[in-house]
Amino acid sequence: MNVIEVEQLVKSYNSVKAVDGVTFNVTEGETFGFLGPNGAGKTSTINILCTLLGFDSGNAQVNGYDCVKESLKVRSSIGLVFQEVTLDNELTAHENLKFHCYMYNMSKRLANERIDEILEVVGLEDKRSTAVKKFSGGMKRRLEIARGLLHRPKVLFLDEPTLGLDPQTRSNVWEFISTLKGSLGTTVFMTTHYMDEAEVCDRIAIIDAGKIIACESPGSLKSSLRGDTVYIKTSDDGRACVELHEKFNLSARKIGSGLSIIVEAGEKFIPKIFESLETPVLSVSMKRPSLEDVFINLTGKEIREAQPAAQRSPRR
């Protein structure tokens, strides 16, 4: 069964097409990821699906409800963890959760039961009476994810759930999300611009400038590259490029301050570079296919380079 169905979705802000004809489905129990640089249209898509944002044309359904006509029904069946922190700092952890429970019309007894249960799951049971302003970034994140799950939503939306966290905390949050999924079986729709995080998804849609440019499992995305990526730095990239083409019939891509070449067996190819290339080679490195390479292959740019600084304005 499809939990999310999106068809030809378009949303523009003035002249910017934030979402440009996006189509995808998410099936029950799946973890589905949107991977793309800042400004790609991930948050806009999530906001549309969560009924917080209108759109220009297309169709969006969540749990069988229309995101425009049945927005209350959509909202009662989903949980959302926003890109930015949306806790009340003045309130304690317990009070924040209680606020949520009552907004979802739970009885006092049920609310207390669920709060106790979820605080234990996220390991914050001893912080229940602490004001959120005293929490670390990671603790706030855990509390927000807990809050998103309190009303047992059918789908949990996570918008960049690890943004701004240190690597240690990031991996803790992921471990936590996968444990939750295991125990609750919730469908998860998440966005990220960290490649390594996208690996936990069952399927990934790579999104760039409002368009989905690939949508498959991480495994098949990587195998679509058919080979390892070899990065070389030379004293003259232009000449090296020509040589590679003439001698090996390989097309190299210019990435940053070097060249990237995709070959079947990287470890056997590297010695040949030194044998055959007349252009002095300064350094060589090799990587098994990763999502980063998939992204580079599809868009011709690194995901980090693709972040336009000017677009990182805070979102209301």
Add this chain to the structure above:
Amino acid sequence: MLSYKAIYVIVLREFKRFFRQKGRLITTIARPLIWLIIVGSGFVHLIDVESGANYIQFILPGIIGMTILFTSVFSTISVVWDREFGFLREMLVAPVSRVTIVIGKLISGTALSVFQGALLLVVAPIVGLEIGVADILLMLFFMTLVALAITSLGLFVASFLTSLEGFNVIMNFIVLPMFFLSGALYPVDNLPEAIKFLSFINPLCYGVDAFKHVLLPGGGNLSAELPLYVDIFFVLTFSIVMTFLSALVFEKRK
């Protein structure tokens, strides 16, 4: 359409925030007292009163009006605050109607204001005004109406604003003229004709007038200036229109 549990928890949150921010609590209690003492006792001998109330007594209804004005307007800052700090989205994504959120904010602003105003009634006997239980109940009723009118106005304005700075600028442009044109410090009749009409669209003016009806029944030339039913009618109509408009704006803007 309305979710009562949601309204309850929105109000509960505003009260918790109010009582946890000590600075806010102290200012809202200290400000009216400072006005009463400094302005009231400063003018009491300057202003020649033929009969009835003296000047300190005269400004008490106005100071109660001022307290309600400030508390109500600045309680609606929470809408802007919640938008700035993202908490508004937690409310918007919940399965409750927008009207529910507006009503929740309206009730909390009103209740906080009435609470503050009621504290000031303690001052009445101290400055020599006799008030009985019936007067207190009447005052609570009128204070609720006035607080509702001003909170709904504040909500309406706040629902357009996205920054706390903008809120402060705009509210100061609204709040101070509203106060000075309310008959709080001098009878509205004393104002030049050119600006008197502004008083007639000022809900606080009718509110303060209603307070004078209760607190200064024999106030001489300083007592209420309009019939009580006019006061009630205007304030009530104003609240209903503004509540409706804020709900509308909330529905449209997200």
